[in-house]
Amino acid sequence: MTDVTTLLELSGVAASAGGIGYAKVRAPRAYWTLVGLPVTWGRFTFTYGSTMDACGLTVAPSRLRSFLVRNVARRAEVQPVPPKVRRVTGTSTGLRVTLRLPAGLEPADVTAASERLRHAWGVHSVHVTTPRPGFVELRMTGYDVLRRVRMPHRRRAVSGPMVVPVALREDGTPFVRDYRQVPHALTLGANQSGKSMYQRNLVAALAKLPVGLVGIDCKRGVEQRTYAPRLSALATTPDQAGALLDALVAEMERRFDLLSAHGVSDLWDLPDEVRPVPLVVLVDEVAELFLTTVKKEEERRDRMVQHMVRLAQMARAVGIFLEVCGQRFGSELGRGATALRAQLTGRVVHRVNDKQTAEMGLGDVAPDAVFAATSIPADRPGVAVAGDSSGGWSRIRTPETTPADAAAVCRAHAHLVPELPFLDPFRPAIAPEPATGQGPSLVKPRPVTD
Numbered sequence: 001m002t003d004v005t006t007l008l009e010l011s012g013v014a015a016s017a018g019g020i021g022y023a024k025v026r027a028p029r030a031y032w033t034l035v036g037l038p039v040t041w042g043r044f045t046f047t048y049g050s051t052m053d054a055c056g057l058t059v060a061p062s063r064l065r066s067f068l069v070r071n072v073a074r075r076a077e078v079q080p081v082p083p084k085v086r087r088v089t090g091t092s093t094g095l096r097v098t099l100r101l102p103a104g105l106e107p108a109d110v111t112a113a114s115e116r117l118r119h120a121w122g123v124h125s126v127h128v129t130t131p132r133p134g135f136v137e138l139r140m141t142g143y144d145v146l147r148r149v150r151m152p153h154r155r156r157a158v159s160g161p162m163v164v165p166v167a168l169r170e171d172g173t174p175f176v177r178d179y180r181q182v183p184h185a186l187t188l189g190a191n192q193s194g195k196s197m198y199q200r201n202l203v204a205a206l207a208k209l210p211v212g213l214v215g216i217d218c219k220r221g222v223e224q225r226t227y228a229p230r231l232s233a234l235a236t237t238p239d240q241a242g243a244l245l246d247a248l249v250a251e252m253e254r255r256f257d258l259l260s261a262h263g264v265s266d267l268w269d270l271p272d273e274v275r276p277v278p279l280v281v282l283v284d285e286v287a288e289l290f291l292t293t294v295k296k297e298e299e300r301r302d303r304m305v306q307h308m309v310r311l312a313q314m315a316r317a318v319g320i321f322l323e324v325c326g327q328r329f330g331s332e333l334g335r336g337a338t339a340l341r342a343q344l345t346g347r348v349v350h351r352v353n354d355k356q357t358a359e360m361g362l363g364d365v366a367p368d369a370v371f372a373a374t375s376i377p378a379d380r381p382g383v384a385v386a387g388d389s390s391g392g393w394s395r396i397r398t399p400e401t402t403p404a405d406a407a408a409v410c411r412a413h414a415h416l417v418p419e420l421p422f423l424d425p426f427r428p429a430i431a432p433e434p435a436t437g438q439g440p441s442l443v444k445p446r447p448v449t450d
């Protein structure tokens with residue numbers, strides 16, 4: 001009888017161990033919340049002082065402190081001082097700790113020790129940020145959050161009229177496009193690296209905002225026609241793109257006249273009742289706009305590039321933003337390419353085929369990120385390195401969004417397409433809703449009428 005009970009107990013223990021092991025691999029978020037978080041929190045609490053000391057993150061105590069320890073607390077030995085723990089917060093992906101740095105330590109010291117801290121506390125990664133001078137935040141992740149991306153439910157960081165979450169950073173926080181902070185952006189990547197998925201997530205998020213979406217997709221609209229119900233305009237050939245860019249530049253000038261008439265210098269300073277709707281111009285495979293096969297196309301190309309450069313230089317103030325996507329974007333595209341690239345300060349670089357492409361995307365804004373971009377593995381499509389003009393960068397990955405998902409969001413928010421008469425000639429034809437749940441079938445766009 002005792003043997004049977006022991007056997008049952010042992011099999012129960014084995015089953016729970018197996019279940020926990022299974023959860024760790026298949027449901028890392030649940031495993032972290034139920035097991036990893038309490039264990040790591042405990043480990044952090046009990047080993048904090050000794051770990052910081054071992055990682056070289058302590059300083060000699062002040063004279064006053066030494067005096068008090070010796071004479072008031074009557075202790076013979078005065079211990080070195082680690083940063084003060086100000087806040088510890090558990091999240092569904094990791095643990096956040098805010099530390100007050102003592103005099104003599106700087107954020108770079110903590111960043112340099114992050115790998116040692118990661119091993120000491122047995123977490124997947126430790127990222128260090130500086131929320132304000134004198135403080136650092138340790139963002140620990142309990143597991144590889146980029147393996148299967150799930151965006152956080154609480155989106156505290158996502159606030160503002162032109163802020164949209166697009167992907168997840170490797171520290172578990174959302175990567176957002178904030179158009180008022182970084183008005184224009186460039187997304188680069190080799191074939192099958194995840195550029196379309198990135199744009200799909202972006203469009204699905206933008207579609208829910210009161211903005212006008214304008215598409216330029218000279219691959220005959222194969223990517224962007226899916227978004228047709230939510231687009232105010234779509235150009236699918238270089239000729240249409242040329243006419244659309246002419247119209248956008250004319251609109252930019254009209255908006256500047258409006259700002260001038262109201263004596264303000266920014267769209268957001270206009271009274272609500274006269275403020276024009278912000279526009280996001282999505283350009284897919286930008287190289288198509290630069291290509292010319294015969295001499296007479298060069299004039300059209302130069303005009304388009306000139307318009308894009310003007311929009312990138314000036315249109316932020318009037319609420320027109322560029323979101324440009326391509327495989328490469330270097331001087332080999334021709335006149336104006338590097339001038340345009342310099343204005344697109346938000347950079348997202350997916351897997352690339354050569355270091356040169358990573359340098360095109362990140363070399364001028366976040367040179368430290370170039371190596372990270374060249375080491376993105378081919379079996380992780382959608383992983384990218386995002387840098388911006390502040391020099392900071394992070395590894396990100398978008399959640400999986402199918403063309404049908406993006407199309408459904410665009411259909412559901414079709415009522416948000418703003419009244420923009422100047423874009424009426426470019427409104428895409430909308431295919432009937434598909435019965436199969438796939439994206440809409442290809443339909444011919446309405447011809448552009450000048």
Ligand SMILES: Nc1ncnc2c1ncn2[C@@H]1O[C@H](COP(=O)(O)OP(=O)(O)OP(=O)(O)O)[C@@H](O)[C@H]1O
Pocket residue numbers: 189190191192193194195196197198381382383397398399400
């Ligand atoms: N974030 C992601 N998570 C999982 N799979 C992804 C992710 N991003 C892309 N993929 C997969 O990688 C493949 C290529 O993605 P995508 O079509 O977005 O690449 P692309 O760079 O636009 O390619 P191309 O330039 O050839 O059009 C697709 O099968 C897609 O499902």
